[in-house]
Amino acid sequence: MIRTAVSSAVPSTPSRGNFRGSGVIGALQHFETRYGRAALHAAVAAMPPELRTQVFPNQPSLGVLPGRLYSYALIGGIMRAMIAAMKVTDEDAFLRELAAAGMDLTLTTVNRAALNYAMTPASYSLRAQEIWSLYHDSGNVTVLPSKPNEYRVQLADWPAHDNYVCRVCMESRRRALEHMGAVIIEARRERCQGWGHDVCTHFFRWSSLSGRAR
Ligand SMILES: [Zn+2]
Secondary structure, three states: OOOOOOOOOOOOOOOOOEEEHHHOHHHHHHHHHHHOHHHHHHHHHOOOHHHHOOOOOOOHHHHOOOOOEEEHHHHHHHHHHHHHHOOOOOHHHHHHHHHHHHHHHHHOOHHHHHHHOOOOHHHHHHOHHHHHOOOEOOOEEEEEOOOOOEEEEEEEOOOOOOHHHHHHHHHHHHHHHHHOOEEEEEEEEEEOHHHOOOOEEEEEEEEEEOOOOO
């Protein structure tokens, strides 16, 4: 029997290097609430054509579905388009805000159960890979030894790396630590595949854990 290929209007995603829609919907909703629907359309218009065809600006959250995987290229492309459309000058603050909104929404849904078992940075470290794998289909997470008020995570085997996805992941982890009571005084990327390193390393330091055990 001869099988014929069936074409699809939706481009296929890479075999690895994808992000689950549930992790980005909160950020999309936040952007629309804060900047308006016209801004969301402007962001879509700023996307490269090959990425623009993968989103649906007339649907809620650009048609992103919680359970579906989306390429890092698309997620990064949406962030870049938002920044370009809104002429954002402080990219770090902008990405921090979007990541916080995305994390806050996931805490009301699928991530809540996972974080209930990980209410301190120390216990969070033990479940870092499990929580990461809720949203990513690749990437080996290693929490490196550090001082009690510090957290350094290394990401290896993380193909299709996108610089903006890396930045958003760092900001999402910042937000998770804040939810555990940490008052973050330093958060930075020490190493990044986008800078030529073999792995990415995100570092956090906090001044206290308000009302929580370490
Ligand atoms: Zn990176």
